[in-house]
Each structure stands twice: as C-alpha cells, then as structure tokens.
Amino acid sequence: MSTPGATGLILEEGLLFEQSVPGRIGFSLPAPDVPETDPKTKLSKNILRQKEAALPEISEVDSVRHFVRLSQQNYCKDAGLFPLGSCTMKYNPKTTEAAARISGFANSHPLASPEAMQGNLKLIYELQNYLAEISGMDFVTPWPAAGSHGELTGMLMIRAYHTAKGNPRKKVIIPDSAHGTNPASAAICQYDVVTLPSNKDGILTADAVKAVMDDNVAALMVTNPNTLGIFEENIQEICEIVHKKGGLVYCDGANLNALLGIVKLGEAGIDVLHFNLHKTFSTPHGGGGPGAGPVGVKKKLEPFLPTPLIIKENGTFKVERERPQSIGRVKAYFGNFGMLVRAYAYIREFGPQGLRHISEMAVLNSNYIRKGLEGAYHLPYSKPSLHECVFSDKFQKEKEIKTLDISKRLMDYGFHPFTIYFPLIVHGAMMIEPTESEPKASLDQFIEAMQKIAKECEENPELVKKAPHNTFRSRLDEVKAARELKLRWTV
Amino acid sequence: MRYIPHTNEEIQAMLKSQGKRSIDELFQSIPDSLIQNEPLKLPAAMDEMTLLHHMESLAGENHTLSRSRSCLGGGVYRHYIPSAVGDLIRRSEFLTPYTPYQPEIAQGTLQVMFEFQTMVAEMYGMEVANASLYDGSTALAEAVLMARRIGKNRKTVLIPLAIHPEYRQVVQTILQGFGDHLVETPYAANGGIDRGSLNDYLNEDLAACIIPYPNFFGIVEETRDIIEKVHAAGGLVIFCVQEPLSLGLFESPGAYGADIVCGEGQSLGLSPSFGGPFVGLFASKNEFVRQMPGRLCGMTTDSKGRRGFVLTLSTREQHIRREKATSNICTNQALCATQMTIYLSLLGKQGFKKLAELNWQKAEYAKQKLAAVPGVRLTHPESATFNEFVLTLPRPADTVLSELRKSGFDGGIPLERWYRSLHHCLLVNVTELNSKEDIDALAVELKGALQS
Numbered sequence: 033m034s035t036p037g038a039t040g041l042i043l044e045e046g047l048l049f050e051q052s053v054p055g056r057i058g059f060s061l062p063a064p065d066v067p068e069t070d071p072k073t074k075l076s077k078n079i080l081r082q083k084e085a086a087l088p089e090i091s092e093v094d095s096v097r098h099f100v101r102l103s104q105q106n107y108c109k110d111a112g113l114f115p116l117g118s119c120t121m122k123y124n125p126k127t128t129e130a131a132a133r134i135s136g137f138a139n140s141h142p143l144a145s146p147e148a149m150q151g152n153l154k155l156i157y158e159l160q161n162y163l164a165e166i167s168g169m170d171f172v173t174p175w176p177a178a179g180s181h182g183e184l185t186g187m188l189m190i191r192a193y194h195t196a197k198g199n200p201r202k203k204v205i206i207p208d209s210a211h212g213t214n215p216a217s218a219a220i221c222q223y224d225v226v227t228l229p230s231n232k233d234g235i236l237t238a239d240a241v242k243a244v245m246d247d248n249v250a251a252l253m254v255t256n257p258n259t260l261g262i263f264e265e266n267i268q269e270i271c272e273i274v275h276k277k278g279g280l281v282y283c284d285g286a287n288l289n290a291l292l293g294i295v296k297l298g299e300a301g302i303d304v305l306h307f308n309l310h311k312t313f314s315t316p317h318g319g320g321g322p323g324a325g326p327v328g329v330k331k332k333l334e335p336f337l338p339t340p341l342i343i344k345e346n347g348t349f350k351v352e353r354e355r356p357q358s359i360g361r362v363k364a365y366f367g368n369f370g371m372l373v374r375a376y377a378y379i380r381e382f383g384p385q386g387l388r389h390i391s392e393m394a395v396l397n398s399n400y401i402r403k404g405l406e407g408a409y410h411l412p413y414s415k416p417s418l419h420e421c422v423f424s425d426k427f428q429k430e431k432e433i434k435t436l437d438i439s440k441r442l443m444d445y446g447f448h449p450f451t452i453y454f455p456l457i458v459h460g461a462m463m464i465e466p467t468e469s470e471p472k473a474s475l476d477q478f479i480e481a482m483q484k485i486a487k488e489c490e491e492n493p494e495l496v497k498k499a500p501h502n503t504f505r506s507r508l509d510e511v512k513a514a515r516e517l518k519l520r521w522t523v
Numbered sequence: 524m525r526y527i528p529h530t531n532e533e534i535q536a537m538l539k540s541q542g543k544r545s546i547d548e549l550f551q552s553i554p555d556s557l558i559q560n561e562p563l564k565l566p567a568a569m570d571e572m573t574l575l576h577h578m579e580s581l582a583g584e585n586h587t588l589s590r591s592r593s594c595l596g597g598g599v600y601r602h603y604i605p606s607a608v609g610d611l612i613r614r615s616e617f618l619t620p621y622t623p624y625q626p627e628i629a630q631g632t633l634q635v636m637f638e639f640q641t642m643v644a645e646m647y648g649m650e651v652a653n654a655s656l657y658d659g660s661t662a663l664a665e666a667v668l669m670a671r672r673i674g675k676n677r678k679t680v681l682i683p684l685a686i687h688p689e690y691r692q693v694v695q696t697i698l699q700g701f702g703d704h705l706v707e708t709p710y711a712a713n714g715g716i717d718r719g720s721l722n723d724y725l726n727e728d729l730a731a732c733i734i735p736y737p738n739f740f741g742i743v744e745e746t747r748d749i750i751e752k753v754h755a756a757g758g759l760v761i762f763c764v765q766e767p768l769s770l771g772l773f774e775s776p777g778a779y780g781a782d783i784v785c786g787e788g789q790s791l792g793l794s795p796s797f798g799g800p801f802v803g804l805f806a807s808k809n810e811f812v813r814q815m816p817g818r819l820c821g822m823t824t825d826s827k828g829r830r831g832f833v834l835t836l837s838t839r840e841q842h843i844r845r846e847k848a849t850s851n852i853c854t855n856q857a858l859c860a861t862q863m864t865i866y867l868s869l870l871g872k873q874g875f876k877k878l879a880e881l882n883w884q885k886a887e888y889a890k891q892k893l894a895a896v897p898g899v900r901l902t903h904p905e906s907a908t909f910n911e912f913v914l915t916l917p918r919p920a921d922t923v924l925s926e927l928r929k930s931g932f933d934g935g936i937p938l939e940r941w942y943r944s945l946h947h948c949l950l951v952n953v954t955e956l957n958s959k960e961d962i963d964a965l966a967v968e969l970k971g972a973l974q975s
Contacts, residue, residue: 047636048868049971052815058869059605060879065959066888070774071880074887075907079745081774087872089587092607096870103616110615110640116624123526124619127571132796136582141595142798143936144587145924151584152797165564176855177657177799182843184697191700216841216851219643220668222700225846270765294550294723295557319632320622320818320860322800338696341535352799360696364598364689365798377578383568393527395549403541411661416552440627449625454842471528472537498826503627505825513835519651519812520641 035481036112037446038374042436045101048088049521058092062136105504106319107448108441113474117420117463118211118259120289120311122394127381128314128374137373142365153349156343158367160326166379166387167285167305168298169328173337174466177365179286182306183217183253183339188359190251190304191221191282192336194249196357201250201279206402207236207261209455215283223250230457234413238269245277251304255284259455259463261398261417263290271301280304280333288312290395291466292421293388295332303330313375324371338362338457381502393468394419397475401464404479408486412458414500417521419467425460428486431493436458437486441499526884570649579935591961593933596952598659598687598909599798599804600790602878603955605869608792612862620856622818626833627825632857636820639864646770646875647762648777649783649806653816655860656803656852658688658695663733663763665805665850666785667694667815669699670731670759672814672849677758678704681721683744685710687765688733699712700856706726714903714913715744721752729758731783736743736762736769736776739941741886741904741911743773750780752800759783766790767804769909771879783807783934794857802859816850882953883908885962891955892966898973902948911952913938913945917973918950926972932965 071080091097114121120334124141132138140152160172175184187204194200204218205226215225224513226244231237242250251273256264264270271281280303289298289312297305309315310323317323329337335357344349366372382390395418402421425435439449439462451463466475488496498504529537533548541547550558569577572836590601611715612618616631623629636654643652645838651790657663665681680698682691686726692709700706706724721732732753738742750760758910763775764786776784788802789795823836841848870878890912896900896915920937927934941945953962 033857045634047634047641049641052872054675055873057873059871059874059878061874062603062881062955064881064884065961066884069884071883071888076748079743079774079907081770081772081876082778083775084646084872085642085648085775085875087607087642087645087867087870087875089871090868092869095865096607096611097863098868099611099613099617102634103611103614104631105629105634106616106620106631107625107628108616109619114620117620119621121621125526126889127574129618131577132922134579134582135584136579136587138794138796139590139601140582140585140587140797141593141601141795141933142599143595143597144933148586148928149797151581154584155581162565177661177856178852180659180851181657184851188699202777208581211853212665212841212843212845212848212852213853215846216848218843219846219848220697220700220851229973265552265554268554268556287764293563294559295553296559298926300557301666303644308654313629316618316858317621317630317854318856319617319620319635319861321854321858322657322856322859323854324800339692351526359699359895361660361689361692362696363799363935366656368657368799369797370800380566380569380577381571381574382524384565386565386568387526387563389524392546392549393529393534396529396534396546399541399543399549400537403904416549418552439625440638443625443628448620448628452926459625467899468527500627505627505630505829507826508626508833509823509825510833516823517812517835518822519550519637519835520644520820521637523942 035170035401035445037444037502039248039502040094040106043097043101045215046089047521048098051090051094054089056088056089056091058090058399101236110295112447113466113470113478114229114448114467115450115464116448117465118286118467119469121316122467123469124316126312127269128377132370134374142508150349153342155376156372157344157349162379163307163326164328165327166292168296170331171303171334171337172328174326174372175338175363176327177325177363177368178321178324179306179308179325180213180217182327184220185362186306186327187217187221188302189333189336192334192359194250194373199522201311202248204250205244207254209457210253210255211284211286214253233415234262235264236266236270238266241270241273242428245273247277249277249279251280251282253284255287257287257290260413260422261420262413262415263418267300268341286311286421290391292391293384304333309371309375313378315371322368322371322520324368345518390468392415396472397466401466401479405482406485419481420465422458423462424458428489431489433493435462437496437499441485441496442481443500444502447478447481525914536602537970549599552921562577573752576883588788588931588933590956591958592931594935594951594953595933597797597936598787600737600766601795601954602790604792604794605756607869608862608865611865616860617861623834626831629664629751630831635864637755637822637832639860642864642867643804644806647685647769647806649784649932651812654820654870655855655857656805656817657856658801658803660690661764662785662803663690664694664697666783667698667731668760669783669814670761670818673811674730677707677728679724679728681706681708681724681732682729683708683710683716683733685714685738685740688738697951714740714758716741721749725752725756727757731759731761733761733763736764737909739768740903741908743909744907745952747779749792757967766909768879768882771875772883787865791849793862793865800856800859802863814849817855825887849889854955856870878955884959885955886910886953889962892962896966896970910954911950914949914951916949919946923972926975927968930968932968
C-alpha cells in the first residue's frame with residue numbers, strides 16, 4: 033500500500049493587485065435606461081468620494097485563473113482525509129448544496145412579508161423540532177451564526193434566567209479541557225471563569241464539581257463527549273449537583289457527531305446545548321465558515337429565547353418579533369438561513385436510522401485509528417474514547433521531535449494534519465477525528481503514514497523536523513508575520 | 524448510505540481488529556441509563572430525487588417575486604451576480620477545507636483572505652481590515668466592544684435610532700451584560716443625526732459615537748462636524764455601512780477620520796438567502812489592530828524565502844487568550860468573504876464606481892417618478908440618498924403594499940415594523956436590477972393602489 037502524497041504541479045500566482053492593468057474590467061455593466069445624471073450636479077462635493085478604492089483592474093479570464101490557481105493550493109475534504117479533531121470534517125453532500133441554491137430559497141428576502149415566506153418559515157420550524165428531538169431539548173433557536181455565537185446566546189439566556197430569579201450570579205465553571213470559545217463567551221456575559229481540572233482519567237468527577245459549586249455559580253459549561261473524545265460518564269450526577277445549588281448546565285455540542293440517536297443529552301440533565309451545523313450536520317466548513325450554531329434549551333429557559341420566534345397557528349407560520357423576557361436579537365434577519373437549509377436536507381436524507389449510523393461509523397473509525405497507532409504514539413488517557421482520539425508526542429520527544437513536526441510531515445504523505453496542541457491538558461496533543469466518511473482503506477493509509485513517521489523519528493529525525501518537503505510552500509515564518517505585520521497589499 | 528462507505532464485511536473486520544464483537548461495545552463507556560433504545564422520531568430517510576423534489580416544493584411555498592419588480596432592501600440588496608462568481612465559489616477547494624491552521628497546504632484560502640482584507644480596507648479608506656465577522660449586525664456589536672476596550676473607563680456609546688433597527692437590537696442584546704450606557708439618539712426632520720441630542724454626551728465618559736452610512740432610511744450624511752466633536756471629547760467614531768456599494772460614489776469613512784468601520788458585505792456578490800449567510804466587514808486604524816476581533820492574515824516567507832501567508836496576531840484570540848480574548852469568535856464567514864473577493868475582482872475599480880453611479884441614477888429616477896404620484900411625497904427631500912429612500916404615503920404603508928403585491932410588485936418595506944410613528948412610510952430600494960419599465964409600471968400601480 034502507498035499513501036497519496038506526491039509532488040504535483042501547483043502554479044505560482046501573484047496577488048490580484050499585482051496583475052491590475054488600468055482600464056481593464058471583468059464585469060458586464062448593464063446599459064443605463066434612466067437619465068445618466070452626473071452625481072456632481074446634484075450632490076455636494078463634500079460628500080463625494082475623492083480617492084477611488086484601489087480595487088484590481090483585471091478581466092474575467094484573469095479572475096477565473098487567479099481563483100482556480102489559488103484553489104489548487106488548498107488541501108480540502110473533497111480531496112482526502114482531513115482528521116482535524118473537534119472540527120468534524122466529514123464529507124459535504126452535493127445535494128444539500130443544490131438544495132440551498134434553489135432560487136426560492138436563495139433569492140428570498142428576509143424583510144418580505146411572512147405570508148410570502150411560508151416555505152422558509154416552515155423549514156426553520158421543522159428543523160427546530162428535529163434538533164430538539166435529536167438532543168432531547170424542549171426548544172431550539174436556530175439564529176446563532178456559529179458555535180461560539182451559540183455559546184454567547186446560551187450564556188445570555190442563562191444570565192437572563194438567573195436575573196429573573198433576582199441574581200445573575202457571578203461565576204461560570206469551565207473544565208481545563210474546554211474549547212477557548214467557552215471562557216471567551218462567558219466573559220462577554222460578564223462572568224468570572226473558574227477553571228475545573230479533569231481527573232487522571234481525563235473526565236470530570238462529581239467531587240470536583242461539588243468542591244467548586246456554590247450559589248454564586250451561574251452555570252457549568254461542559255463538552256460531552258469531552259475534547260479527549262471521552263464520554264463524561266458522571267454527567268447525570270454532576271448535573272444534579274449543579275441543579276441543587278440552583279445552577280444550570282451548558283453543553284458545548286461540538287462533539288455531537290458521536291451521539292446521534294445514541295444519547296439525548298437533554299435526558300442527562302443538560303439545560304442548554306448548542307449544535308454546530310457545519311460539523312455534525314455537514315453544512316460545509318468553507319475555509320472557516322459560514323457555520324451555524326443553533327441552541328437548544330429546556331422549558332424553564334423558554335421565556336428567554338432570542339427573538340424572533342416562529343409560531344405555528346392554524347397551519348400558518350408567523351414571526352413573533354417581541355417577547356417580554358427575551359434576551360433580544362442575536363443577529364439580524366433569520367440566522368445563517370442558507371446553512372439551515374443544508375442541515376434540514378441532510379437530516380431528511382439520513383432519517384433516524386441513518387443518523388445513528390453516522391455516529392456508529394464515526395466512533396468505529398476513530399477507534400480503528402486509535403488501535404492502529406497505539407504503541408507508536410503515546411496515548412495519555414487509556415479510557416475508551418468515542419469519535420476522536422488524542423495522542424501526544426511523548427515518545428518522539430526523546431529525539432526532540434514535536435507534534436508540530438509530525439503534523440507537517442504528515443502533509444508529505446498526502447493528508448491534512450490532525451488538530452495540534454489541543455486540548456491544552458495534553459502536552460503536545462495530536463487530536464484525531466476521522467469522521468464516518470472515511471473508508472477502511474483511507475484509514476489504513478493514514479495509519480501507515482503515521483507509522484512510517486514514527487519510524488522516521490527514530491531513524492531520520494531531521495527529515496521530520498524540516499518537513500513538509502512536498503508541499504507548495506515549506507514552513508512559514510509566523511514570528512516574522514507577527515513582527516513585521518503586513519496585513520494588506522500596498523503599492 | 525452513499526456518504527458512508529463501510530460494507531458489513533469491513534465493519535466486522537474493523538471491529539475484530541479492536542477485539543470487539545459488536546458496534547454496541549464501542550459505546551460501553553456511556554451509562555446504560557442514557558443509551559437510546561428507540562429510534563429518533565424523525566421522518567424516514569429520502570433518496571436524492573425525492574429529497575430535491577421535496578426541497579423544491581418547500582421553496583415553492585415562498586412567493587419570491589421577479590427581481591426587477593422587487594424594491595426590498597433594508598440592509599439586504601438585490602444586485603446582479605456574474606456567473607463566474609457562482610462557478611468559482613462552488614470549487615471543492617474553497618468549499619470543503621476549514622480555517623487555515625496549516626498554512627503550507629492552505630495558501631489559497633490565506634491569499635484570498637489577504638486580498639479580502641486589502642479590498643475592505645480600500646473600500647472603507649482604512650489602514651487595516653480583518654478576515655470577516657458573521658454579518659453587519661454582529662460586526663457592529665464587536666465594534667462597540669472594541670471601542671469600550673480602547674476607551675477603558677469610558678462607557679457611553681451613542682447609537683442613532685436611524686441605524687438599521689435589527690443591528691441596534693443586536694448591540695443591545697450583546698451589551699446587556701455590561702449594564703451601561705447605550706444611548707439611542709433621535710433622528711432630525713431630514714432623517715439624519717439630530718446634532719443637538721449629542722451635546723449632553725460629549726464628555727469624558729464617551730466611548731464611541733456610531734454613524735450609520737447610509738442609514739436605514741437610505742440617507743448618506745456628511746458628518747465632519749460630529750466627528751470633530753466626538754474626537755475633541757476623546758471618543759471614537761464608528762462608521763457602520765449597510766450598503767457598501769454606496770462607497771463607489773460617496774466619500775470613504777476613512778477619509779472622514781473614522782476610527783473603526785464595520786458593516787455588511789452581502790450586496791457585493793452574495794444572494795439575499797433570507798438574510799444569511801452574509802459577511803461582516805471590519806476595519807480600523809492601524810494603532811488599534813491589537814484590539815481587533817477575529818482572524819487576521821499576514822504576509823510572510825517560507826523557509827526557502829518564498830512569499831506566503833499565515834494567520835497572525837492570534838494572541839488576541841480565544842484559543843490562546845481564552846476569557847481575556849478580544850472576542851469569542853472562531854469560525855467566521857470565510858466562504859462568503861471569498862465570494863465577495865471574487866465579485867469585487869470582476870467589478871474592479873471602474874465597475875465599483877460605475878455600478879454605484881447607476882444605482883444612484885436609478886434611485887433618483889424612481890424617487891422622481893414615485894413622488895409624482897398624487898398623495899405621495901419624499902419623506903426627506905433635502906437629504907442625499909444612495910439606492911434607497913423613504914416615501915410618505917397618504918395611507919398606512921402595509922395596506923398599500925398588499926395592493927401592490929396583487930399586481931406583482933414588492934413595493935418596499937413598511938417602516939412601521941420598527942418605527943411606530945412612521946406607519947405611512949415606505950422604504951423603497953432600487954438597484955441595477957429594477958428596469959426603467961418596471962419603475963414606471965410601479966408608479967402606475969402605486970397610483971392605482973392609492974385610488975382603490
């Protein structure tokens with residue numbers, strides 16, 4: 033067997049601005065059919081643009097070549113395994129893309145009258161119900177634009193809940209293994225963050241939560257399965273402890289791909305949960321968004337849901353724009369609607385058994401890789417993991433090789449690297465999430481590449497330390513980028 | 524299942540290699556009490572053909588009118604999108620990677636980010652721009668948070684009532700935890716900022732004054748007097764641009780002296796899509812770059828000295844700074860930013876200016892035609908507007924709109940939805956997509972609707 037990595041022809045491509053030629057244009061401007069009034073005759077000079085924006089002047093051919101060439105410099109999921117842990121890089125169906133581009137969706141205007149937008153409102157309403165069923169939550173708001181926006185929305189609801197009871201409380205407990213967005217979102221809601229250590233098995237214990245839980249704690253934010261891919265088995269007891277002191281439990285749903293049809297987190301005692309539609313429900317990652325981060329809540333939080341709400345009355349869908357206790361609007365219009373269309377279509381194509389099959393195969397694939405790499409790489413936590421597994425560079429460090437080097441060398445074999453240096457509780461973490469999309473053959477290739485690298489670390493460490501060798505660019509100087517700070521093109 | 528490749532034989536082989544007998548054993552770490560035994564109560568799976576048919580019929584329950592006969596704007600603008608944009612943006616290499624954490628194999632995404640940052644900075648007339656935020660409304664909230672960080676003990680933020688009302692609501696939501704002074708300032712009779720209302724706040728507590736440009740009434744206002752006073756009081760000036768095409772014709776916020784500029788990028792190559800996904804634009808003066816939210820792409824070199832791009836200044840961000848980060852944002856709107864970059868590369872320097880002029884000319888023509896209908900008048904006749912303006916009708920706007928819909932026109936947006944006192948006012952948007960013929964026909968229908 034061999035791995036897919038090989039050198040290929042990737043073309044050098046300058047910046048758009050460097051290709052600009054005065055007078056050239058790539059746009060077919062419509063002929064004016066109204067009087068061509070000169071703006072200068074009707075508008076004050078004070079308000080007219082003096083210095084034109086230096087946008088490039090190129091032809092359509094130039095533009096198409098430019099973007100095709102740049103695209104070829106990217107590795108992408110459609111090209112192969114992309115095991116970025118915690119990001120759930122699964123295959124993005126072409127059918128859901130086609131669905132989102134149907135003119136009735138793509139050209140619908142958010143400020144049209146609700147009577148004219150019944151199809152959109154129905155889709156959103158149904159999607160809310162599907163997500164509630166999948167998670168065991170009572171209500172879902174679909175508006176947040178990404179996971180961290182969902183966290184912010186959820187934490188604002190938690191704050192509103194406590195405020196309505198007379199005291200917003202002061203603290204939020206967050207495990208040391210959490211995503212950085214958790215504390216950042218809690219901080220915007222003016223909460224002090226209390227960091228909670230995981231135990232030697234990589235999970236939270238009821239005793240650890242009990243020790244920090246008091247009636248000034250607004251919420252505990254957990255991720256389940258956590259960022260080591262391990263299920264928080266004490267979750268029910270932990271929720272009870274938090275609830276007893278009047279607190280709420282927020283769950284970061286980044287890792288929901290492990291639990292579809294298998295666990296409903298709402299039944300475990302979770303009060304607020306966000307979904308990452310771009311992860312679990314495969315609305316594409318787009319090079320870093322757009323995503324969508326709907327939030328599910330239990331009934332007690334329903335009065336605080338953000339506006340607008342979609343209400344079904346006698347078979348007609350209405351938009352409720354104001355509610356007395358709502359936290360208010362979190363985004364203009366109707367969220368990242370195009371992403372909601374994709375997620376809806378994805379759920380409809382899979383159906384209930386299909387969704388469960390996703391999680392089963394995602395967990396099977398991850399465990400297959402875990403087994404295949406055990407021994408070659410250090411596994412810091414031996415507890416069973418679900419959809420992702422986390423190794424460290426402990427064995428390779430003896431040859432002064434770091435996780436970064438291993439990840440760069442993996443590119444030479446034709447794979448995107450895993451997530452590196454996260455979670456923070458594992459020194460030199462390598463977080464691997466293959467997802468359900470990968471066939472056994474591609475997992476075998478990946479394992480083979482990782483095994484070869486482990487061997488190279490022993491026999492030819494310099495090869496690994498200087499990797500990648502076959503890529504379009506070799507290692508980039510990040511220190512220089514931050515020191516010399518060049519964030520835009522200038523003449 | 525076509526997206527999951529495993530055959531039964533493979534599943535068995537993979538289980539066996541792990542010493543497992545069944546799939547259920549993979550989930551043994553989950554307490555039994557939590558394992559679902561019943562299937563999810565969801566509709567049954569669909570094949571592709573049935574699914575797309577279902578999606579089309581759902582979309583068909585919307586009544587989206589011909590683009591030339593729609594005058595809906597209000598922060599979401601209908602513009603022509605060249606075929607090349609749709610074609611390029613569908614490329615797997617843009618659609619299916621993630622944030623470029625591994626720059627050696629993500630130079631395409633990174634270079635586009637760098638070009639996007641340059642274009643936003645150029646359009647806004649600013650020194651530096653980031654790689655995108657979610658949309659215009661959340662970008663404004665981030666601008667306010669940034670101004671507060673820079674202002675340290677300064678708390679007051681002035682937000683005009685004539686800014687996009689949903690943007691204002693988002694700022695209110697996100698700032699509620701801070702429990703301080705978000706002051707709504709009224710609009711004057713001409714639809715612009717009421718100068719007098721600002722005076723009480725020009726002091727050492729002023730963090731920022733927001734200037735909508737154009738505002739929700741379509742008005743583009745010269746505000747050098749305000750900027751001077753805000754700066755003299757030590758506050759920052761935030762410009763918020765809901766229709767960036769207007770900057771092809773009107774002076775850039777940077778040229779006026781703006782400190783932070785934010786806004787929406789949808790009108791530059793993205794379809795309305797019921798309000799999202801769009802792209803939040805964000806720029807500032809260089810001196811504030813370390814307080815910026817969101818991703819930044821910077822130029823550097825590789826170990827062989829070749830030019831390349833990387834994400835930079837990540838010490839501002841949540842994955843490093845956690846609760847002390849400048850924002851909680853992680854995933855942003857990279858694909859939408861790419862789409863806007865492609866669109867602007869085609870439109871170019873000349874196109875940006877000419878298309879802006881054409882929009883203004885169309886709107887000026889429509890103003891004159893529609894205001895000539897008996898009983899109809901321009902609400903702000905003295906104010907400059909771009910491609911959107913307000914009409915005062917002799918009757919409540921929503922009743923007139925229902926009449927117009929019957930004749931196949933989306934005549935605009937009733938302002939009463941956000942401004943109770945403006946129940947006779949209609950917000951009309953006209954772009955290059957509205958032909959003269961349809962504008963003339965709308966005037967005839969409006970006359971008819973008002974007579975009925």
